[in-house]
Amino acid sequence: MKVPYSYLKEQFKDPEPILQAFRDQLTRCEFTFGPELEEFEKNMARYTGAKYVLGTASGTIALSMLLKAVGVGWGDEVITVSQTFVATIGSIVAIGARPYFIDALADFTMDPGLIEEAITEKTKAIMPVHYSGSPAHMEEIMAIAEEHNLPVIEDACCAISARLNGKHAGTFGSGGAFSVHPLKNLNVWGDGGFIVTESEDIYKKILLLRNHGLKTRDEVEIFGCNARLDTIQAIVGNYLYPMIDEITDRRIANAKRYDEAFASPELFEYITVPPRRLEARHVYHMYMVLAEERDELLQYLIDREIEAKIHYPIPMHLQQATLAEEPPFGRTDLSRTEAQCQTLITLPVHQHLSEDQLDYVIKCVQSFYRRQSY
Ligand SMILES: Cc1ncc(COP(=O)(O)O)c(C=O)c1O
Incomplete structure (x- = not known):
């Protein structure tokens, strides 16, 4: 049975309503x-x-612009994580600033307990990531940021619909950046993103x-850049907007099914499910767990489609681009991030998976650790 990672062909198998909206728009050519x-x-x-939302050309440029808007510039340091996609770090480096890496917690998000030791006279902002759709520990992060008078820019690129105690990821700090790239939970037909902020300035x-x-x-x-969200992409986003909750709830239900299977006496010693917090709505842009014999498991699953x-x-602090930096970027001990990268694995969790496909994934994981062939 095939269990694809991408769901786009399924999601857009009837593109007619979107194409009709394009045709209507074509009469105006705006x-x-x-x-x-x-x-x-x-x-x-x-x-x-x-309060305020602005569409942008991507999540990455949204992050860079937010940093600039709060005054981060050449040579300034931004405290962030190494456990992330390159875009988080790229958005900092692109404006001439420098990341200062701190370690991740067991749920793959920023460890707020390490922020204070990372603050230097060059620190100008903190950038937590709601990684994989799991809200970062914003209440603790905001308390430290306020004490040190530092703006917080949230990388919420994977986290549409994620919440912490009912408050949306992206809305805690000075500004939040979202991505609507095709493989995000709310997606368009190309690149796109948006920023959210409460600040008029x-x-x-x-x-x-x-x-x-x-x-x-005239x-x-x-000096700015060309970083608007294309009108045509906004049309796709508006079409999908009423479906965000349905898409997200399906992903959450799929993840729960995996979580329950992996917590079983048979599997829990092989698969570590990250801590799930009652107060956090994790939206599973990615379903990530830690697995014993990860590389062998990965191959076993790929062989079974x-x-x-x-x-x-x-991790970002071990990438060639980072290692080439002189002087090196600042960092705390990153051993938890390094250990996670050795064992983490992402399983398909998208909203178009059938019950049979989910069961098949679980059965294949079981048979791998039972050393049986499935
Ligand atoms: C954590 C994180 N930050 C930023 C981005 C950048 O978003 P975009 O691809 O829209 O530039 C991504 C995209 O995958 C991401 O995963």
């Missing part, structure tokens, strides 16, 4: 800005509860930054 983008921004504000700065810094058609107030993956085998 390809940048326009009412569809405004509608998308209103939808995301309504959904997340944020940050909102106004991003309005300029995402549009060349243009105050009017007047440049600051289950598209398991590793996110990611090399």
